[in-house]
Amino acid sequence: MRHAILSIFICLGAVACDSAQPDNTAPVDDSADPSLVAMRQDAVMQAATIIHDTHVDFVAVASALEAATQAWVDAPSTTTKEDVHLRFHEASAVWQRAEVMIVGPAGAMGNSAGGMDLRDKIYSWPLTNPCRVDQELLNKGYEGDKLASQTINVFGLDAFEYLTFNEADSNACPINSTINSDGSWAALGADEINLRRRHYALAVAKLLVSHAQELKGHWTPGAEFRNAFEKPATGDVYGSTREVLNGLTDALFYLEKDVKDMKVGRPIGMIECATATCPEAVESRFANRSLANIAANLEGFDLLFNGGDGVGFDDLLTQVGALSTRDEIKADLAAAQAKVESFEIEMNEALTVDAAGLQELYDLLRNLSTLLKTEFITVLDLDLPQRADGDND
Numbered sequence: 001m002r003h004a005i006l007s008i009f010i011c012l013g014a015v016a017c018d019s020a021q022p023d024n025t026a027p028v029d030d031s032a033d034p035s036l037v038a039m040r041q042d043a044v045m046q047a048a049t050i051i052h053d054t055h056v057d058f059v060a061v062a063s064a065l066e067a068a069t070q071a072w073v074d075a076p077s078t079t080t081k082e083d084v085h086l087r088f089h090e091a092s093a094v095w096q097r098a099e100v101m102i103v104g105p106a107g108a109m110g111n112s113a114g115g116m117d118l119r120d121k122i123y124s125w126p127l128t129n130p131c132r133v134d135q136e137l138l139n140k141g142y143e144g145d146k147l148a149s150q151t152i153n154v155f156g157l158d159a160f161e162y163l164t165f166n167e168a169d170s171n172a173c174p175i176n177s178t179i180n181s182d183g184s185w186a187a188l189g190a191d192e193i194n195l196r197r198r199h200y201a202l203a204v205a206k207l208l209v210s211h212a213q214e215l216k217g218h219w220t221p222g223a224e225f226r227n228a229f230e231k232p233a234t235g236d237v238y239g240s241t242r243e244v245l246n247g248l249t250d251a252l253f254y255l256e257k258d259v260k261d262m263k264v265g266r267p268i269g270m271i272e273c274a275t276a277t278c279p280e281a282v283e284s285r286f287a288n289r290s291l292a293n294i295a296a297n298l299e300g301f302d303l304l305f306n307g308g309d310g311v312g313f314d315d316l317l318t319q320v321g322a323l324s325t326r327d328e329i330k331a332d333l334a335a336a337q338a339k340v341e342s343f344e345i346e347m348n349e350a351l352t353v354d355a356a357g358l359q360e361l362y363d364l365l366r367n368l369s370t371l372l373k374t375e376f377i378t379v380l381d382l383d384l385p386q387r388a389d390g391d392n393d
Contacts, residue, residue, distance in 0.1 A: 047248050047312075050303050055216040059209070059216050062091050062208050065090075088157075088160065092161075093296050097299050112250070114237045123156050128162075142199065155203075161284065232244050248313075256365075262283075279348060291343050328375075336361065336368060343357065
């Protein structure tokens with residue numbers, strides 16, 4: 001049914017069904033259909049506003065996290081630590097929305113137009129490495145300005161989670177690693193480990209705020225990248241509005257590879273897992289917010305796809321007559337959101353007691369991903385991201 005409608009989109013109302021329009025895709029260039037051109041530009045402008053506002057929110061919650069961590073360092077107590085945990089959850093909720101908006105400076109340098117690797121400096125998952133964090137804790141690699149020059153997996157939200165939610169006095173390195181074999185970790189003692197974790201966490205929080213402010217700056221109205229994003233023909237970052245929309249579409253595909261495959265598929269044993277389940281692949285193993293992260297990812301997808309209170313991809317689908325595709329994406333998104341919200345336990349526990357529920361979530365995400373890779377890309381005349389190419393599930 002879904003694929004059968006591809007041959008009749010042109011006749012659904014928004015685009016005339018005549019011999020002058022031989023196929024059912026949106027115009028390739030930015031001058032073929034004035035009404036569509038205007039709507040595509042409106043969608044780009046609205047996306048810029050949504051992404052900017054998300055980063056404004058993240059700077060605010062990251063700053064609150066830094067303040068709470070400073071208070072914890074100054075006066076260690078159960079109360080100040082609980083406030084750090086609360087602020088971490090708030091910061092993570094906002095950033096996980098932003099994870100579906102990896103465009104421009106947040107993207108990978110060399111792979112994304114305008115990419116500056118800022119996403120990985122804020123959150124390096126799945127490259128998270130608790131052992132490396134412990135090594136830097138032992139060596140005090142967080143002191144002064146040393147942390148910013150270290151590898152990305154020793155700072156950011158994922159390193160902060162490990163430092164502040166992990167209660168064990170042991171480290172995450174193999175027993176034969178140097179910090180264990182030479183006795184240097186054991187020599188620290190519990191009090192010193194906890195003291196260093198607090199100070200390390202504060203250094204991470206400060207760096208997090210710095211990177212968040214840098215990223216927000218690129219999306220501030222009038223900033224060089226924002227101008228290039230909104231007026232692509234005037235700069236050397238994007239050559240057309242279509243290229244900008246392709247960048248936004250690439251961001252939406254976070255839902256497939258990162259959410260469907262890595263956040264759900266790997267833990268439940270569907271993707272790159274040699275056993276029935278792979279609990280070590282769970283995203284948030286210390287703060288236990290893996291499903292909350294997925295809920296925020298879906299919220300970010302919703303914002304970018306529907307354009308918030310402005311023009312979004314849903315309106316572009318309406319404009320080209322792809323009403324069925326629009327409605328099916330919305331329905332599948334709503335079903336996935338409802339399924340995530342239905343869990344009363346976190347993923348760590350659900351792997352054991354509700355594997356069927358997680359499988360259902362995976363299937364819903366697969367349905368949505370399939371729509372994105374087929375009808376959505378086709379009718380809007382956009383390009384399939386390289387990372388989605390060849391994925392047949």
